[in-house]
Each structure stands twice: as structure tokens, then as C-alpha cells.
Amino acid sequence: MIVAVGLSHRDAPIDIREHLAIDKEQLPELLARLVARPAVSEAAVLSTCNRVEVYAVALDGTDAGLEAAASDLVRELDDWAALHGGVGFARHLKRRVGADAVLHLFRVASSLDSLVIGEPQILGQVKDALEHARASRSVGRYLERAMSKALHVAKRVRTETAVGAGQVSVASIAVDLARQIFGDLTGRAAVLLGAGEMAEGAARALIAAGARLIVVNRSRERGESLAADMGGTYRPWEQLVDALVEADVVVASTSARGFVVTRPMVASIAKARRGKSLFFVDIAVPRDVEPAVNELENVYLYDVDDLAQVVSESMRERRVEAERAERLVAHEAAQLAAWVDSLQVTPTVVALRAQVRRALAAEIDRSLAGRLKHLPEDDRRALALMADAAVNRVLHTPVTRLRALAGEARADDAVQLIEHLFALPDVEVASGAAADEPEAPAPPTPPAHNGSLPR
Amino acid sequence: MPPVELVFLGTVLAYATACALFFAHLGVRGGLPRVARFAPLVLAVAVPLHAAYIGLASIVAHVCPVESLHFVASASSLGAAALYLVLRRRFAIDALGAFVAPAALTAVLGSRFVGVPVHRAGGGLLALHITANVLGDAMFLLAAGAAALYLVQEKQLKKKRARGLLGRLPALDALDRAGHRLLLAGFPLLTLGIITGSVWSQKVESGSAADVARGLFAYATWLLFAAVLVLRAVAGWRGRRAAYGTLAGFAFAVAVLVVYLARAAMTRLS
Structure with a gap:
């Protein structure tokens, strides 16, 4: 009955995923298009920096009906990606139907499929997906029940297992990496570009480690509010290059479609920086920082996939807990x-x-x-x-x-x-x-x- | 067994143990924090034993250590190990022990089995020349270790393999800063060593190919280290460039020592 189609950090690298990035503002349009498909009756879209997935209910619950709904979703997402420069996108999309789809939804909500197993942000992101679907009236009884159940399971996993304990988050990994470059972070300048939830988490972790925060945001109001909230200072977007000259760590998380920090831009400030190390944490999808920046001397760039690579090896001690959580999720899915x-x-x-x-x-x-x-x-x-x-x-x-x-x-x-x-x-x-x-x-x-x- | 042999054995054992502990920490995935804490303590046992060995050996051989080439490499590595113990916390360079301990072990074994203590009459000038070079080389040895670790760490970070060494190697900036400070401190000693060496060579050396090569290597060392320091101050050359420059300079410093040792060995054979 339930169908899931999409891709995550496990299925495709970021240069593929970023073509399918969906803004909140675009969600109502996409949801309307999804439920207008002939084989689909309900739909919700989960769009995070690590995954874009559509959960839907097939109009016809037979195997053929489920396959037809999955094909509809693939076509719709393929069309959507094509609008944003993604060619031949369908082959990257992963399809799950029936019990597989339900189990996947539960695993995703419970953070068992996350880049950082046990990270807490995904729960809020699934809630948001459900809220957006409700607002667009694209969710009915089945999906409502499945997603609500997924949230319930996720809470059980968090309270009944230690999968989220001793948190290894993107934020903590970013701080660890920054320490590998700079050592003590006291007094270091951390520049926050944009204001995503994950970026805020990283910024808070850097502040906790002693860094001082500079918020650079296109929206003055939002930037000033964020800076005040976190005890940092605000710089208007026009002063981005100046902020980069001063920066030690840059956390980028804007919703821009193209690169906001390019190789020529960083190369041009090398002289002014006098060889100081510069560490970019790019957790935006699509990416904010041109990958070629990493080729510059004394500049280090980590995007979400790079962080995943670092994180994946730190998960050993959580595997036992994750196995417990998997059993719990499977039971609830059944x-x-x-x-x-x-x-x-x-x-x-x-x-x-x-x-x-x-x-x-x-x-x-x-x-x-x-x-x-x-x-x-x-x-x-x-x-x-x-x-x-x-x-x-x-x-x-x-x-x-x-x-x-x-x-x-x-x-x-x-x-x-x-x-x-x-x-x-x-x-x-x-x-x-x-x-x-x-x-x-x-x-x-x-x-x-x-x-x-x-x- | 004579006391000097016992001390030698103790020194070698302590250095070897320290090497094993440092390598175990760096070699095991995730590191061995307890082992890492223990390794500098073992090195701290090795250093006084090493000093005692040099003292006893020079007494037995009736040769002042600073007037004998035989002890130079050993004393330099001893100086580097002692400096490491003093500076490791200040510069947060604990993992540099993995470079210093094997260097000291190699030097102490090398001094034992390569060449014999021979007194070279040279008076205060030679003593000053050797002392300056011993201390300078100790600092350059540490600086070269920091540069080597910098390049390893930098490569890990660039290639996104950071997890493997996270928390086990010192921070890049700490290594860069330590390397720079050590170079800065060692450079005047190197300059003094070169000046006294030039004066000494004018007095006694024959102008053989070995003497010329040694002189050229010594000047190249000085020029390279000077370039690293000047370019850092003027053009902001840090990190990888400074690390390569430091390693190149240290390679020439080692070449000077190798020429000395080779000449001593050939003299003994002839």
C-alpha cells in the first residue's frame, strides 16, 4: 500500500543529490503534482540535506498498483530533477514498496538510516514533512497513520535504546575536524553562512568550544536575530569576502542553488590571510562551496558526504544499540x-x-x-x-x-x-x-x- | 657487566619500549589513550639513562663528549628527546614522540656501533662548534619531526581520511607553530656552528672533497632554514611549504653529519 521513492546519502553522492534538492516553498507544488498522478492517492516529501524521498499511498493496493505508483513517483521526481539540471535521474532513485517502504520510513525516522546514526534532527524533519503534507492536503488516513507511527517509533528508539547517546553528530565531527586543524578553538573566528538547523547546531558546538561567531546572511533581520541568539556578530552579505579573510572555520548552509564560495574567491584572499588555515564545513545541499576550494593550500573543505565518511567509522560502539533499535523498528513496522x-x-x-x-x-x-x-x-x-x-x-x-x-x-x-x-x-x-x-x-x-x- | 653497559642496555630498552608504545597508539584504530599517556613517561626514563650513558662512556673513553664526533649524533637525539619532554605540553605535540623516540634509539645504537670516541684537539672553538651544532640539530630534529607529521596529517585531512588519525596526531597549527619556533630557536645556533666551523676548517682542514661537500651541505642547510623563516615572515609561507623547506634543510644537516661519520669511519679503516 505504501510506496517510497527517492535517494539518500547511501544511494547517490552529493553532486547527484543536489539536483533534487527541494525548498520548502516548492513543496506544495510538488505535493500537488504527486497526488495528481493516476496511481497515487497520498504523498509526503521528506527533503533534508542527506535525502529526498517521497512516501506515497498507491490508489490500488495490489502489487501492480504499487509498482504503478512507484513508477509515477519516479517519473515525477525525474521531471522535477530535469527542471534543475539533473539528466537521466531516474536510475539513481531507489524504489521501495509495501512492507519495505514502511520499514524504511521507520528506520529513517528513527535515525537508523541517517548519516550520523542516532542524530536527532531527522525526527523534526519527518514531522515537518507530515505537516507540509497536511497543509497541502496530500496526506490521508494511511500515510497519516504510517508517519505518525514512524514518529512514535522514533521516540521509542530514542528512549528505549542508547542509539543517540554519546552523540556523534555532524556538529561534533565538524568541531573534531576543526580541532585537528587548529587545536584549541578558543578565540577562533567561526563564520556561519546561511541558517539551516544543522548549521546552527555546528555553530553552537563551535561556540561551546570557544570560537567566536560571525553570522553572514542575506536576510539582515534573520542574520541579526541569529547572531544575537548565539552571542555572535552579524555581517551583511556584501561583506562575505571580508568575513572569509577573518575566518578560521566557515559553516555553510545557505539555500542558494549555486556556489556562494568559489575557488577564485578563496584564492584571491590567500595573500590577505597570510597562509592561515581555513576550514570549510559545507552542509548545504545543493553545495555552497565549490569543491575545487579543497585543492588550495591550507584550505580544507568537507561537505556532507565527506562528513559521512568520517562519521561512519565512529559508529562501532553504537552498533549494538543500533541492532536493538532495528529490532524494535522491525516489530513496529510489522x-x-x-x-x-x-x-x-x-x-x-x-x-x-x-x-x-x-x-x-x-x-x-x-x-x-x-x-x-x-x-x-x-x-x-x-x-x-x-x-x-x-x-x-x-x-x-x-x-x-x-x-x-x-x-x-x-x-x-x-x-x-x-x-x-x-x-x-x-x-x-x-x-x-x-x-x-x-x-x-x-x-x-x-x-x-x-x-x-x-x- | 660493567655499569656503562648496563646503562646502555637500560637506555636502549627504555627507548625501544617508548617506540612501541607510541607506535601502538598511532597504529591502532581509534588510538590507545592510556598507552599514549604512558609513552612519554617511559621516554622520560630513557632520557636520563641516555645522558648517564654518554657521561659514563666519555669517562671510560677519556674523551670529552663535546670534543668527539662519536657522541654528536647521540647527544643531538638526547637533546631532542629532552626538548620534546619539556615542550610537548606547551605545544600540544605529544605524538611527536613517535618521531623522537626511534630517532634517539637509532642514534644511541649508531653511536655505539659506528665509530669510536676519538679526542680531537681543538680547544674551546671546537667545543663551541660541536655544542652549538648538537643543540641546533636537536631542535632541527624536532622541527623536522613536526614537519613530517604535519605533512601526514595534512594529507589525511585533504584526502578526507581524517577519522583514521583524529585525536591521535597533533593539530596542524600546533605542528606548524612548533616547527617554526624550533627553527627560530635553532637557527642562531646553526649560524654559530657554521661560523665556528668555518674558522676551524680554515685552521685545520685539508680542502678535500669531503670537507668541501660538508661545507656546502652546511651552507645549504643554513640557506634553506633562512629561506623558510624569511618567506614565512615576508610572504606568509606556512604549512606545507614550510614543512617541505624544513625537511629539506634537515636533510642537508643530516648530510653534514653523514659526511663527518663517513670520514671518521674511513680514517679508522685506513
Whole structure:
């Protein structure tokens, strides 16, 4: 039912990923395009500096329907990347369907698929993805449930395992690397370009290590506010080169589409810097700092993929905890899959109950209009309750057994047989269109007057 | 076993142990912090043993250490090890022990098995020449170690293989700063050594090819170190360029020593 298509730091290097970077402002348009695809009923987009992934619900829950939805998503993302210079992008996109997609969503939200396993930012980013989808009305019952469950699982992972303990974050790695270059960071100038969440984290870590902060931002208001918040100073964007002359560490995280720091720019300030080391941490996607800057003498550039390389080897001590978290996530994913599977038979169960209840109600109506016309209101109510209890009792075993079959290939046969035996009306099984059906029959409340059951 | 032999053995063992500890810390992924803390302590045991060995050996041979070529290399490495122990915290260059300890071990073994202590009559001028060179070489040895580690560390960072040595090698700036300061401190001693050496050679040397080569190497050392210092001050040449310059200068300084030792060995053979 759920489909995931996209790419992350595991699937493609940053020079590929940056073609698919999606701004918050662009999300409503993309979400609208996604749900307008013929095989897709719901969609949410998770866009971070390490991944761009679309989670969607297929209109048709069959294998063919899931594949059709995945193909729709691939085409849409391919078109989107083409608009931003990405050619032949489809081959980089990873497709996951059904239980794989759910498990992937849970792993992503729980930070088990993150560049830095256990990092906390991804939880907020998944929340944001859900909020954006809600705002664009592109999320319905299935995706809402799956993503909410993913957030719940992520919180469990954080509280029940130590996967996030002794945090090795991008920020801490940036500080470690800066220390490898400069030693003590006290009094060193850290320049913050842009104001992404991850960059703020790195800036805070550098300040904690003793560095002084210079915020350079296109938006004066935002830059001044950030500088004041972190105890730094603000420089207008026009003074970027001056700030670079002064800088020891530069954390870049703007949303610019092109490079804001180029090799000629850094080469031109080499003389003024008199050979001082300069360390760039570029956590923007698309990248802010031209890669060729790293070729310059005494200049060191690390982008998100480089940081991933550094981080990956520091994860050894977390692997045990990560394995525990993986088991927890798999268990929760199986529960959600069971819920989704149960939806496969739910419409039939609902229709069956309604059919039996209608038949019984018709008989009781006839009796109440005839021989039982004298019954007082209390007795009529008791009769209604008894009839409803009888329906539940009679159907308990077949319904339980039908639900147990959910998710198996035999479930379709059983559903068809029941529909045939009871002459049930056509029921849409496991589809997005069935999303608004109640999950289980309503409790046995007496129907309204002139309803199927008497008062 | 005579006391001088015991002290020699103790010195070699202590240096070898220090080498093993330093290499273990650098060689094992993630490092061995406890071992790293212990290694300088072992080196601190080796240094007085080494000094005692030079003292005892010179007494046994009836040769003043600063008047004998035999002890020069050994004394220089002893000076470098002692300097390292004094400066390692100030400059945050603990890992430089991995360079100093094997250099000292090589020198102490070399002095034992290459050449014999021979008194060279030269009076105060020769003593001053050798003392200046011993101290200067000790500083250049450390500066060259810092330069070598700088190049290793810089390459790791440039090639994005930083995780392998994170926290195990000193910071680039610390290595660059230490190298510069040591060069700055050693340069006047080198200058003094060259001046006294020039005066001495005019008095006694024959003008053989070895003497000419040694003189040329000594002047090249001085010129290279001077260039490194001047270009740093004038043009901001730091980091890699300074490291290469320091290593080149140190190579010439070693060449001077090699010429001395080769000549001594040939004299002994003839």
C-alpha cells in the first residue's frame, strides 16, 4: 500500500543529490503534482540535506498498483530533477514498496538510516514533512497513520535504546575536524553562512568550544536575530569576502542553488590571510562551496558526504544499540503492516455485518409491526440490543478467521467467497478509496427510529 | 657487566619500549589513550639513562663528549628527546614522540656501533662548534619531526581520511607553530656552528672533497632554514611549504653529519 521513492546519502553522492534538492516553498507544488498522478492517492516529501524521498499511498493496493505508483513517483521526481539540471535521474532513485517502504520510513525516522546514526534532527524533519503534507492536503488516513507511527517509533528508539547517546553528530565531527586543524578553538573566528538547523547546531558546538561567531546572511533581520541568539556578530552579505579573510572555520548552509564560495574567491584572499588555515564545513545541499576550494593550500573543505565518511567509522560502539533499535523498528513496522493488511478485509467485514444486521432488522421490523406491536419502548430497546449482540456473536468466528487471513494470498479468495455467499455489494479491497471506511464495526448502539432495527 | 653497559642496555630498552608504545597508539584504530599517556613517561626514563650513558662512556673513553664526533649524533637525539619532554605540553605535540623516540634509539645504537670516541684537539672553538651544532640539530630534529607529521596529517585531512588519525596526531597549527619556533630557536645556533666551523676548517682542514661537500651541505642547510623563516615572515609561507623547506634543510644537516661519520669511519679503516 505504501510506496517510497527517492535517494539518500547511501544511494547517490552529493553532486547527484543536489539536483533534487527541494525548498520548502516548492513543496506544495510538488505535493500537488504527486497526488495528481493516476496511481497515487497520498504523498509526503521528506527533503533534508542527506535525502529526498517521497512516501506515497498507491490508489490500488495490489502489487501492480504499487509498482504503478512507484513508477509515477519516479517519473515525477525525474521531471522535477530535469527542471534543475539533473539528466537521466531516474536510475539513481531507489524504489521501495509495501512492507519495505514502511520499514524504511521507520528506520529513517528513527535515525537508523541517517548519516550520523542516532542524530536527532531527522525526527523534526519527518514531522515537518507530515505537516507540509497536511497543509497541502496530500496526506490521508494511511500515510497519516504510517508517519505518525514512524514518529512514535522514533521516540521509542530514542528512549528505549542508547542509539543517540554519546552523540556523534555532524556538529561534533565538524568541531573534531576543526580541532585537528587548529587545536584549541578558543578565540577562533567561526563564520556561519546561511541558517539551516544543522548549521546552527555546528555553530553552537563551535561556540561551546570557544570560537567566536560571525553570522553572514542575506536576510539582515534573520542574520541579526541569529547572531544575537548565539552571542555572535552579524555581517551583511556584501561583506562575505571580508568575513572569509577573518575566518578560521566557515559553516555553510545557505539555500542558494549555486556556489556562494568559489575557488577564485578563496584564492584571491590567500595573500590577505597570510597562509592561515581555513576550514570549510559545507552542509548545504545543493553545495555552497565549490569543491575545487579543497585543492588550495591550507584550505580544507568537507561537505556532507565527506562528513559521512568520517562519521561512519565512529559508529562501532553504537552498533549494538543500533541492532536493538532495528529490532524494535522491525516489530513496529510489522504491526503497521498487520494494520494495513487488516484493511484488506475490513470493507468485507463491514459489509457482512451490515448485510446480516439489515436482514435481521427487516425481520424484527415486521414482527414489531405485527404480533409484537404491543411491546413497550424498554422491551423494544432490549430487543435491539439482543439482535445486535446476536449479529456479533454469529459473526465473531468468521470475522476473526477472516482477519487472521489478512496479508495472505488466501485472503482474496476468502473475501470473494464471502461476497459471493452473502451477495455483498462490490467492495473495494485495500485501496486508497477505501481509506475512509471505518476500520471496525461500530459498537452495538440501537439504530435511530425508522432505521434497520426497532427502538 | 660493567655499569656503562648496563646503562646502555637500560637506555636502549627504555627507548625501544617508548617506540612501541607510541607506535601502538598511532597504529591502532581509534588510538590507545592510556598507552599514549604512558609513552612519554617511559621516554622520560630513557632520557636520563641516555645522558648517564654518554657521561659514563666519555669517562671510560677519556674523551670529552663535546670534543668527539662519536657522541654528536647521540647527544643531538638526547637533546631532542629532552626538548620534546619539556615542550610537548606547551605545544600540544605529544605524538611527536613517535618521531623522537626511534630517532634517539637509532642514534644511541649508531653511536655505539659506528665509530669510536676519538679526542680531537681543538680547544674551546671546537667545543663551541660541536655544542652549538648538537643543540641546533636537536631542535632541527624536532622541527623536522613536526614537519613530517604535519605533512601526514595534512594529507589525511585533504584526502578526507581524517577519522583514521583524529585525536591521535597533533593539530596542524600546533605542528606548524612548533616547527617554526624550533627553527627560530635553532637557527642562531646553526649560524654559530657554521661560523665556528668555518674558522676551524680554515685552521685545520685539508680542502678535500669531503670537507668541501660538508661545507656546502652546511651552507645549504643554513640557506634553506633562512629561506623558510624569511618567506614565512615576508610572504606568509606556512604549512606545507614550510614543512617541505624544513625537511629539506634537515636533510642537508643530516648530510653534514653523514659526511663527518663517513670520514671518521674511513680514517679508522685506513
